[in-house]
Amino acid sequence: MVKDIWKKLIESLISVLPIAGIVLVIFALQFTAVFPDETISVEKLIPFLISLITLVVGMALFSLGSDVAMTKVGKYIGSSVTKSKSLVLIIVIGFLLGVMITIAEPDLTVLGELLETKINPWILKAVIGAGVGVFLVVGLLRIIFQKSLKARLIFLYFIVFALAALLDDANGDAILSITFDSGGVTTGPVTVPFLLTFGAGVAAVRGGKNSSNDSFGVMGLCSVGPLIFTMVALFAMSKMGIDFSTLKNSIDADPNFLKVTGATALEVIIAIAPVLGFFVIYNFIAIRIPGKELLKILLGFLYTYVGLTIFLISAKFGLIPIANSLGHHLSDPAFDGRYNYLLFIIAVIVGFAVVLVEPGVHVLTEQVEDVSARSISRRKMLVALCIGVAIAIVLAVFKYLYGNFPMIYLYVPLYIIAILLTFTVPDIYTAIAFDSGGVASGTMSSCFVLPFIIGIAGASEGRGTGFGVIGLISVMPIICVQFLGLSSKIQTRIAYNMAKKRVKEENDCQVVHLG
Secondary structure: OHHHHHHHHHHHHHHHHHHHHHHHHHHHHHHHOOOOOOOOOHHHHHHHHHHHHHHHHHHHHHHHHHHHHHHHHHHHHHHHHHHHOOHHHHHHHHHHHHHHHHHOOHHHHHHHHHOOOOOOHHHHHHHHHHHHHHHHHHHHHHHHHOOOHHHHHHHHHHHHHHHHOOOOHHHHHHHHHHHHHHHHHOOOOOHHHHHHHHHHHHHHHHOOOOHHHHOOOHHHHHHHHHHHHHHHHHHHHHHOOOOHHHOOOOOOOOOOHHHHHHHHHHHHHHHHHHHHHHHHHHHHHHHOOOHHHHHHHHHHHHHHHHHHHHHHHHHHHHHHHHHHHHHHHHOOHHHOOOOHHHHHHHHHHHHHHHHHHOHHHHHHHHHHHHHOOOOOOHHHHHHHHHHHHHHHHHHHHHHHHOOOOOOHHHHHHHHHHHHHHOOOOOHHHHHHHHHHHHHHOOHHHHHHHHHHHHHHHHOOOOOOOOOOHHHHHHHHHHHHHHHHHHHHHHHHHHHHHHHHHHHHOOOOOOOOOOO
């Protein structure tokens, strides 16, 4: 166990180094007159540096707990409910777990607090959780009855954009941006290992020649549910007079440390307790895991709770405020765009860092490599995801620096490309691609990228709310992974044609089978 904790600490440390490097370099350059001295103040730098240490510890404990608890719970329950062969049980448990796991998701907690001036965070969690619960059931039934993922995704995204067509003006653009961010934050470090193993457990028990391929796609469907549910809920609230286009663009840490710490610790208990309680009861009734294994899982829940609490407190006091300040000051109109180039450089660096350090990405790429018998390598997947996320953040920076246009002008073309590619690539790449979109928009996206873009938007009137970047991070990997599949398909076709040509050439040695 000590070895595992040490490994997680190293991984967590590596994950924050790129962001720490960016902040420290900019702070140092302030003393050379390259940047204005108010870009990163000492008052914000010191809490940031302290929070980095606690952030590493929190991420390590949380990641370890997720591996020990959430991953195994998903596998055990997924296998158990499928073996029961009861559709009612699958529907009820799938829905309940979808709701509970989503509420425990730290990325959603961060988004809820950024929106709390307009909507109660628990109402937002309930709406998004319901969306995930419903579509987790849809995903499980699709696996059991071996239905087409592609057809369902096309139909569901048609519904999403049909609803989006009902939105107009600045408030409608803000609703759309928040909606797509809601879909992105749904699949974070809690939900990713759970949903991946839950779907894999169901597919394994079902069996059949396509069981490996069908183990993917659950997260892709679970990302659509929050889009539909959140858009409808926010649209209804807008009709009640709530204006989401006036969201606050500046984010400062609450000076009352003890109050925030106590509130966060209680919030995490409320989020995780239902999952733990459900698992304990269901295990006693149906699974009956051996005592030693059960003790490990319960210890994993403890690690998850402590790690998540430390992580959220660290993010609130250090990471989120400095990311917001960085984006706000470097894009200040008073500098006449002098530092805009740096914003794009930061976008690319952070884009690569977000992918390489995201625990869910490593869970997905390992499963992809195993299921595909290493025909789809981790390296290729990581490259595709890095490029996709970097492009997404660059697009968001461009939109809030120069683009006086609604976010739908970005979402519609990108999703059209993503849907069209589903007709040209192997089905396994489509399933992996839509899962990748959810995985890539992880913790660092919520705690650094989103506040960073909100800061850019807040530097000048009329740029918008700053929301929508996580939605872009969700769609770009879908496109890049499918291009990876298209490239693989083309290479295979070329190799086949060359082999076929060589067989037909004269004087070649032919293999003749006589029966």
